[in-house]
Amino acid sequence: MTIRTSHSTLPPFPDDIVTAPLVSVSLAKLEADDKAEEDAFFEASKKLGFVYLDMTGSTRGERIVDGAEKLHKIQQEFFKLPNEVKEKYGTSMDRFYAYHYSVHVTRDPNGQPLRNEHYNMRKDDIVGNCERLPCPQMILDNQELLETYVRDCRAVIDLMLEDLNTHLELPPGTLGNLHRITERSGDHARFVQAPVSPWDDKRISLGEHTDFGTLTILFNWLGGLQIRHPETNEWVYVKPVPGCAVVNLGDALVKFTAGILRSNIHRVVPPPGQQAGIPRNSLVYFSRPEDVVIMKRLKGGIIDAQPETAAETEEITSHDWIMRRAHGDLRGIYTAKGFEFKFPEQSRS
Numbered sequence: 223m224t225i226r227t228s229h230s231t232l233p234p235f236p237d238d239i240v241t242a243p244l245v246s247v248s249l250a251k252l253e254a255d256d257k258a259e260e261d262a263f264f265e266a267s268k269k270l271g272f273v274y275l276d277m278t279g280s281t282r283g284e285r286i287v288d289g290a291e292k293l294h295k296i297q298q299e300f301f302k303l304p305n306e307v308k309e310k311y312g313t314s315m316d317r318f319y320a321y322h323y324s325v326h327v328t329r330d331p332n333g334q335p336l337r338n339e340h341y342n343m344r345k346d347d348i349v350g351n352c353e354r355l356p357c358p359q360m361i362l363d364n365q366e367l368l369e370t371y372v373r374d375c376r377a378v379i380d381l382m383l384e385d386l387n388t389h390l391e392l393p394p395g396t397l398g399n400l401h402r403i404t405e406r407s408g409d410h411a412r413f414v415q416a417p418v419s420p421w422d423d424k425r426i427s428l429g430e431h432t433d434f435g436t437l438t439i440l441f442n443w444l445g446g447l448q449i450r451h452p453e454t455n456e457w458v459y460v461k462p463v464p465g466c467a468v469v470n471l472g473d474a475l476v477k478f479t480a481g482i483l484r485s486n487i488h489r490v491v492p493p494p495g496q497q498a499g500i501p502r503n504s505l506v507y508f509s510r511p512e513d514v515v516i517m518k519r520l521k522g523g524i525i526d527a528q529p530e531t532a533a534e535t536e537e538i539t540s541h542d543w544i545m546r547r548a549h550g551d552l553r554g555i556y557t558a559k560g561f562e563f564k565f566p567e568q569s570r571s
């Protein structure tokens with residue numbers, strides 16, 4: 223069955239540009255414990271750290287795609303709110319789980335600078351693990367949709383963690399027990415909007431990053447996401463595929479596995495071809511280890527055969543690691559060479 227999405231209402235992604243070699247992994251097959259599919263997911267997690275997760279044929283997957291379509295419309299309404307309303311939920315409320323923006327040199331027809339914007343919504347607020355931060359009424363009005371979406375994304379993440387756990391030959395539940403939905407963590411859902419903007423080398427280069435959590439589930443509708451190809455080192459576009467999420471691994475999994483798994487560098491550039499000229503949204507679910515988890519290599523399974531590295535012996539909790547990566551003194555990216563400090567002046571995921 224093909225899932226109906228709004229991609230077809232937008233100009234097509236060009237068919238003459240180089241795209242990233244993401245394999246497609248079927249959620250329905252992972253749910254059915256299909257060995258070949260689990261193997262394909264593990265191989266891609268080592269080699270590229272990015273896959274398409276094909277949601278078709280899975281009840282949960284199709285509900286996620288449907289939820290993403292609804293949340294896409296809601297985020298467009300959210301970003302239309304007056305700036306002063308959005309700013310009420312800005313960083314003066316919470317440093318991270320808040321509305322963030324940076325301004326462009328380009329201006330809208332009213333002379334206002336265009337904004338790159340995102341809004342982080344804490345999973346613990348959405349599933350009721352803590353007292354909720356203030357948020358716009360439109361978010362409260364869509365609580366049921368958001369909660370279903372978050373719980374479904376988390377269930378998919380749990381399944382993928384279980385498959386990685388098996389392939390890493392770790393004791394059953396090792397990764398899952400570091401990511402229980404009932405416990406406080408840095409997990410969050412993010413609305414993102416980028417205005418129409420010309421190619422800007424400096425801004426683009428500042429945006430290069432690796433995700434620093436565990437697994438990310440991403441929906442986008444226009445091209446613009448690029449990954450650095452691990453073999454050629456070229457930047458290549460990830461084509462949005464209707465009915466599929468893009469799933470990528472973050473630095474936490476690299477740390478836990480002493481480098482067996484890969485967190486690939488990526489960035490967002492203006493949409494290509496006929497898609498240029500349209501503001502671009504994405505909807506991201508970031509998963510992260512529970513706040514109290516110590517960020518270091520795990521013991522057991524095939525991880526024990528990985529060479530010891532002198533670097534990064536510091537013991538730091540997931541909570542502090544995330545805050546330092548987001549705001550503090552650990553800005554950087556993971557590459558084949560290890561952690562590289564980068565972008566001191568920049569605020570990103």
Ligand SMILES: O=C(O)CCC(=O)C(=O)O
Binds near residue numbers: 440442504
């Ligand atoms: O917008 C996208 O397609 C990717 C966004 C991303 O990489 C992020 O928010 O970490």
Ligand SMILES: [Fe+2]
Binds near residue numbers: 431571
């Ligand atoms: Fe990212």
